[in-house]
Amino acid sequence: MPRHKLIASESDVSIEVDEGKDNEFSLYYVEVEENSKGGKEKQATRDGKRRRARNGEVSRRRASEKRTTNMANKRAEKKHEKHHKTTRKEGERHRKRQRRRIADEEEAEEESSKEKKNIKNERTKTLKLEDEKEKDVKKKRKKHVKNQEDDANPGKTKQKDCQDVPLKEKKKKRKKPETTSESESQSESQSESNSDSEAKDNQAVGVLGSLTPEELEKLKEAVDERKKLITTIKGKPWPMKKKLVILRESQEFVEKYEGALGKGKGRKLYAYKVLMMKKWMKFERDLENFKTACIPWEMKIKEIESHFGSSVASYFIFLRWMYGINMILFGLTFGLVMVPEALMGKPYGSMPRKTVPREEEASAMNFAVLWDFGGYAKYSVLFYGYYNNQRAIGWLKFRMPLSYFLVGVGTVAYSYMVVIRTMARNANEEGGGDDTSFNFSWKTFTSWDYLIGNPETADNKFASITTSFKEAIVEEQESRKDDNIHLTRFLRVLANFLVLCCLAGSGYLIYFVVRRSQKFALEGLENYGWWERNEVNMVMSLLGMFCPMLFDVISTLENYHPRIALQWQLGRIFALFLGNLYTFIIALMDAIQLKRAEEEIVKKNMTIWQANLYNGTVPDNSTAPPITVHPADVPRGPCWETMVGQVLGKSSSEFVRLIISDTMTTYITLLIGDFIRAVLVRFLNNCWCWDLEYGFPSYSEFDVSGNVLGLIFNQGMIWMGAFYAPCLPALNLLRLHVSMYLQCWAVMCCNVPQERVFKASGSNNFYMAMLLVILFLSTLPAIYTIVSFPPSFDCGPFSGKNRMFDVIQETLETDFPAWFGKVFSYASNPGLVLPFLLLLVLAIYYLQSTSKTYKRVNMELKKKLQTQNEENKKKNKLAALKAANELEQARKAGEQRSNSASDLGVNEESSSLDEAGHHRQAGQNGRLIHPSQSQHAQSSEPPVSSTHTTTRPPASRSHTASGHLPGTDGHALWLHCQKNGSQRGAGKCHGLLCPV
Amino acid sequence: MLQSVSCGSRKFRIWSALKMVSPAIALAFLPLLLTLIIRYRYYFVLLYRAVLIRWVRDCLTGLSREERAFQYILTHATPGDAQSILDTFDHWCSKVEFISNIGPKKGKILDRLLQEHCPITVLELGTHCGYSTVRIARSLPIGARIYSVEMDERNAQVAEKIIRLAGFDEDMVELIVRPSDEVIPRLREDFGVERLDLVFMDHWKRCYLPDLQLLEGSGLLGEGSIILADNVIFPGAPNFLRHARRSGLYEVRVHRAMLEYIRGIRDGMAELTFLGIK
DSSP states (O other), rough: HHHHHHHHHSSSSSOOOHHHHHHHHHHHHHHHHHHHHHHGGHHHHHHHHHHHHHHHHHEEEEEEEHHHHHHHHHHHHHHGTTTTHHHHHHHHHHHHHHHHHHHTHHHHHHHHHOOOHHHHHHHHHTTSOOHHHHHHHHHHHHHHHHHSOOOTTHHHHHTTSSSOOOOOOHHHHHHHHHHHHHHHHHHHOTTTTTHHHHHHHHHHHHHHOOOOOOOOHHHHHHHHHHHHHHHHGSSSSSSSSHHHHHHHHHHHHHHHGGGGGSSSHHHHHHHHHHHHHHHHHHHHHHHHHHHHHHHHTTTHHHHHHHOOHHHHHHHHHHHHHHHHHHHHHHHHHHHIIIHHHHSSSOOTTSSSSHHHHHHHHTTTTTTTHHOOOOOOHTTSTTTTGGGOOSSSEEETTTTTHHHHHHHHHHHHHHHHHHHHHHHHHHHHOOOOOOOSSHHHHHHHHHHOOOOOHHHHHHHHHHHHHHHHHHHHHHHHHHHHHTHHHHHHHHHHHHHHHHHHHHHHHHHHHHOOOOHHHHHHHHHOOSSSHHHHHHHHHHHHHHHHHHHHHHHHHHHHHTTHHHHHHEEEEEEHHHHHHHHHHHEEEEEEEHHHHHHHHHHOOOOOOOHHHHHHHHHHOSOTTTTSOOOOOOOGOOOOOOOOOHHHTTTTTTSOOOOOHHHHHHHHHHHHHHHIIIIIIIHHHHHGGGGSOOTTSSSSSSOOEOOHHHHHHHHHHHHHHHHHHTTTOTTTHHHHHHHHHHHHHHHHHHHHHHHEOOOOOOOGGHHHHHHHHHHHHHHHHHHHHHHHHHHOOOOOSSSTTTTTSSSHHHHHHHHHHSSSOHHHHHHHHHSSSEEEEEEHHHHHHHHHHHHHHHHHHHHHHHHHHHHHHHHHHHHHHHHHHHHHHHHHHHHHHHHHHHHHHHHHTTTTTTGGGGHHHHHHHHHHHHHHTTOOOOOOHEEEEEEEEHHHHHHHHHHSSSSSHHHHHHTTOSSSSSSHHHHHHHHHHGGGTTTHHHHHHHHO | HHHHHHHHHHHHHHHHHHHSSHHHHHHHHHHHHHHHHHHHHHHHHHHHHIIIIIHHHHHOOOOOOOHHHHHHHHHSSSOHHHHHHHHHHHHHHIOOOOOOOHHHHHHHHHHHHHHHHHSSSEEOOOOOOOOOHHHHHHHHHHHEEEEEOOOOOOHHHHHHHHHHHTTTOOOTTTEEOOOOHHHHHHHHHHHOOOOEEEEEEEGGGGHHHHHHHHHHHHTOOEEEEEEEEEEEIIIOOHHHHHHHHHHHSSEEEEEEEEEETTSEEEEEEEEEEEOOOO
């Protein structure tokens, strides 16, 4: 059940009390009523007579019905709606069960019990004058009949008339619900409606109006007990259903009677206080629910989690987290760079850098703009080249270049901070411990994933647990057998060698392709087809798709545990992606050098061109306004920054396009690999010669590691390119948003739960570490370009400066007072900076060493606990042995005695009353004990034998031990459990292995 | 002359179309190819052993596969000893050629079932070479009877020889050479069968479901009758399993195992316990 629903159901009104308590309470209830009635006694007595007449009938009927079994009760339950009258008398237990379903009915039932009490009181009153013995006899009969309401009777009769002052407030309060329930109960119990309605007017009076201190005390105790129960219910070893029901009932109880516990004048205030408290708590709970509802995609993820286990869900949680980060990155770039430039910067067409050049104009609105981000998209706020180097723009005097630089630095700094913080938090959760030492216990007690809610997944999980058990046993045997470690080592080395070969091959292929694309670019792309132009993209994404599959196959050689295998797999894919990315970046650096050489030439030409322009058109008048040349016609440099952001040597690879093509590949593989495959498998299966679902293609599993890595690398590219293309975070946001929905749908629609469902909690930090490495590696080239290359002379916010970071110095000089610059220059003096750095390093070292010590202490504590546990275990074992011996002796003695006793024929006494108890005992022991024998054993050695019969683990132990050991089939145990579900002991094995 | 030119131009066109896909892209598909080959290597082995070798041997010897198997058994096994015959069969199938028998591992499951339930009347669909018939017959109680149905004439001849070689007579094993869907409705009239305790299915996987339905309709199944179907996962009988699970007439249990005589291919046997018609 989803959490918020649970909360909702908790907050809703509900019930359950155990039986004795309920009765006690109804006693108070009744009595108060009776007292408050006062003047209406006459009518009551009239009613009472009628009631008494019926009561005799009722008791007779009850006596007969008592014999009916539980089964009969259940059957009768269904008929309840019609025959309310009969069922009502069937005993409290039954009524309670009813109560769960129909909350309203509860009221009516209370009334019924109330009525009975009423009757009783009436009767006791009339019988006051009669003989004490007669009374007792009657009560006894009643006790016998009802099984319950007994304890308080004598006391009650005495206290009855002590207090006559009803609280009118209470009366009114009570009256409302009473009347409503009255009508309901009327509709339900047609036959009794007449007499009931008469009586209810009398009964609809304050319940708690007048209670004796004793009763109050009892009530208080009861309420306290309920409260305690509510808080501790989580730890109770009950099935969920029972827990819920009990929780509801006790909440109901507490809610009703807590208010009545105050004294005298304070009572009202107290009640008010309690009411407000309730309201406040309810509000808090609602708020919590609301908060859960506000978490984006929470329900979707929970649903996936219930179908596929936590490892798949962890991917989606990661995706959501990534979405959050990108949201902030996007907010920064959009709010501080793109919007100000779009609003306050010079408009499109005012400068050469903001205009599409003449030769591109024809194709600037082609459809390819969407795909390539060329044309108008290239000359817009989306890319670095569009920005002007004007220091302050608009009426706000917005420092555009400074803002651009700071946002670039800020995004990277923020990403580092977030990733490191998350890593640190995860590290805390891990808590060092050795998973390997108690292999089987770990498997037994921790292998179930409690978040699974889908039967198929549960089956898979179950199968995987059993197989893992089998494997573990085999493994253990083999490890003892001293298996061929050399072969394993050789295989592992071989696997790594193969992987390395594969990596080298893919790296070389990419290098080759990038070089070729440069050749194409030099010769002019027009001569080549679509394949050549998109070669780099294609090859990169194809390799990224197929190589992990190959790694996966190779990794079966190594024979690692799945979790370790997953990490190796992740590491290898990581290496592959990284290699590919860096090959690409190296090629990019080459391209930048080329562009810069080109730029030099253009600069020279530019001066010549300008000279020609001025010479040719304005020969005589030098003061005339400068000739207006359309900005599209002005020659310009190649602007390598935009190129990094957008185009590599006019060929095909660039960040934006890389990301777009990457996204496209992801979606297309998703559609073809998962959806089409699923459709084919599903619908061709009926007319195919082998089983498609179980056999060759089958449905695909969700590839967690591949998807996570894809996400991480995508993010890396965003970080790398974001400085030169402010649009990248926006694009990524879009992509993540789409993939959230698409992948959620695809997972639910066409994937099957993994065969090896394992928990992902351990690998979370692994992902984070990878993200950190990627972050570092992707900011490295960006920083390198910023630091070592001068910006282009005619595009971007830093044009005309020697280096991009000069903008800070410029700001310091012009925008701040002089003293600030001085302070800054002093502060940046190496004499100050170096000691500061030293201090920093020292502090880090200190913190690290302290944390290490803490960890060690923790480990030692853990070890201590373990040894203590073991000692305790030994002690307990000894004690148990001793007790067993004693029991054995006692039993022998008891048997001897019983042998002598049974000759006398005491068996007669074991009549119907005790029979039930004996049956239960026999069931618990798992073997048949002769009633008389056990009875005598019990009577002779009550403490020892009773504890042993009850503490002995119920039949389940024998079931689990005998059922499935040969292990032909994983389902054997499952079926076994289900078969024995009705028996008492099987509950345990359910709790352990089956979804609750 | 003209023709050759046009032919040449077509060739050129195809060549250029091939060239359009650059070698680098083609190379990028290499990992996929390798993956597929490695992942499905067992299936390739199976293809080689079950199809290619059989075809070559058929051409070389002129005998059918079953006859070759019989020759081998005749020369290597002890007549009258069922275990020896089964062992020889296993040896031939795993070392020499491949025949899809039930195999030793799944055979153990079958043996256990037989020991547990002691069926009196057994129907076997798909005798093939008689391996499973011998296997069943040797662990049946005295007085039990097997009706073994085989469609193919030549196979039936081989099977009969093998059964007789193992020492089981006609009272024990009744070989019926007819398609299963003709036999089942007539079991009651022609052979006087009242109730089937065990049905073992190992014939065409497509026939599992129709035959099961025929069995249901014939009324030969009683409460507690067991239907054991081999190869339900590979090559697989999905419809059969689906029907068995959904109809509510059976308690279904799938024993997972490996395909016989070959490594790495998963297979299973379905054990259906008839619960009786309500």
